[in-house]
Amino acid sequence: MTLQIKPDSADYVARISGVDLSRPLDEASVGAIVEASDKYAVLVFHDQPLTDEQLVNFGASFGPLDVGLQEKLMKKVQDRYASAAISDISNVDGSSGDVADRKHKQAIMNVGNRFWHSDSSYDRHPYRYSILTAKTVASKGGATEYADLRAAYDALDEDTKALIADRTATFYSHFTRQWLGIEDRPEDLRVFPPVRWPMVRTHPGSGRKLLWCDSKVCEISGMSIPEGRALAHELIEHIGQRERVYSHYWQPHDVILYDNRSVLHRGRRFDMTERREMRRVATVDSSEALEQAPVSVALPAGMLAAG
Numbered sequence: 001m002t003l004q005i006k007p008d009s010a011d012y013v014a015r016i017s018g019v020d021l022s023r024p025l026d027e028a029s030v031g032a033i034v035e036a037s038d039k040y041a042v043l044v045f046h047d048q049p050l051t052d053e054q055l056v057n058f059g060a061s062f063g064p065l066d067v068g069l070q071e072k073l074m075k076k077v078q079d080r081y082a083s084a085a086i087s088d089i090s091n092v093d094g095s096s097g098d099v100a101d102r103k104h105k106q107a108i109m110n111v112g113n114r115f116w117h118s119d120s121s122y123d124r125h126p127y128r129y130s131i132l133t134a135k136t137v138a139s140k141g142g143a144t145e146y147a148d149l150r151a152a153y154d155a156l157d158e159d160t161k162a163l164i165a166d167r168t169a170t171f172y173s174h175f176t177r178q179w180l181g182i183e184d185r186p187e188d189l190r191v192f193p194p195v196r197w198p199m200v201r202t203h204p205g206s207g208r209k210l211l212w213c214d215s216k217v218c219e220i221s222g223m224s225i226p227e228g229r230a231l232a233h234e235l236i237e238h239i240g241q242r243e244r245v246y247s248h249y250w251q252p253h254d255v256i257l258y259d260n261r262s263v264l265h266r267g268r269r270f271d272m273t274e275r276r277e278m279r280r281v282a283t284v285d286s287s288e289a290l291e292q293a294p295v296s297v298a299l300p301a302g303m304l305a306a307g
């Protein structure tokens with residue numbers, strides 16, 4: 001059986017069949033998946049039960065996997081997986097194995113995921129592909145939504161394109177968490193210093209321009225902090241317009257590979273007393289993308305008041 005790519009009605013989403021992700025992929029299959037992701041950005045695979053090891057191996061077919069998030073930060077919350085490449089996107093309390101109390105840090109982490117973001121946009125070494133798979137799904141809600149940053153750029157009016165053309169945005173890892181009132185330890189706030197990115201980027205695989213802004217943006221160059229934050233809010237609202245959004249309602253053993261350079265995503269609400277268990281691995285983006293990312297050393301005013 002050969003790999004089959006079936007476009008979804010959302011033109012940046014495709015369903016992939018004819019491949020067994022639990023087995024090592026040959027070079028041609030990896031190439032076909034990369035090519036498909038350049039075009040579609042969100043690739044959905046159904047009925048792919050993967051062990052932790054198989055998930056790690058599948059992810060590693062596309063480049064080195066990030067372990068920094070788990071090692072530097074998430075390990076302090078809990079550490080349920082043998083591989084630091086696996087992110088625990090669940091509401092399971094690691095010590096009891098039961099659904100975490102809604103005040104548990106692991107449960108609160110899920111709340112932070114409800115805002116539009118690109119995984120690791122705040123990191124000097126951001127992610128290229130994230131691969132998310134469902135083990136246990138919520139009976140209702142709990143969708144993951146994806147919004148196309150390339151179409152969002154194309155749909156901007158000319159004035160707004162000109163306004164952001166030469167600006168950079170500062171992304172800060174804990175910006176949403178601070179807004180949510182989560183009290184993180186001062187040392188954790190400094191793990192990922194803020195970074196700056198051009199607000200208009202070109203995807204190297206497709207050559208398409210994209211609007212680079214997410215909920216971690218706390219400042220825009222050449223603007224006051226309030227003006228920058230208001231513009232970021234407006235742009236995120238634009239990105240998340242219904243015609244640019246695909247909602248994925250998970251079935252167990254679904255696997256989604258998404259290109260963080262092309263789409264934002266967010267997790268939707270679900271009953272937090274129900275078990276919802278996802279795992280994720282992610283590849284680190286290439287040095288070519290990092291050349292566009294001068295690092296800001298100045299923390300936004302007031303951001304680290306607790307420190």
Ligand SMILES: [Fe+2]
Nearest residue numbers: 113118119265
């Ligand atoms: Fe995410």
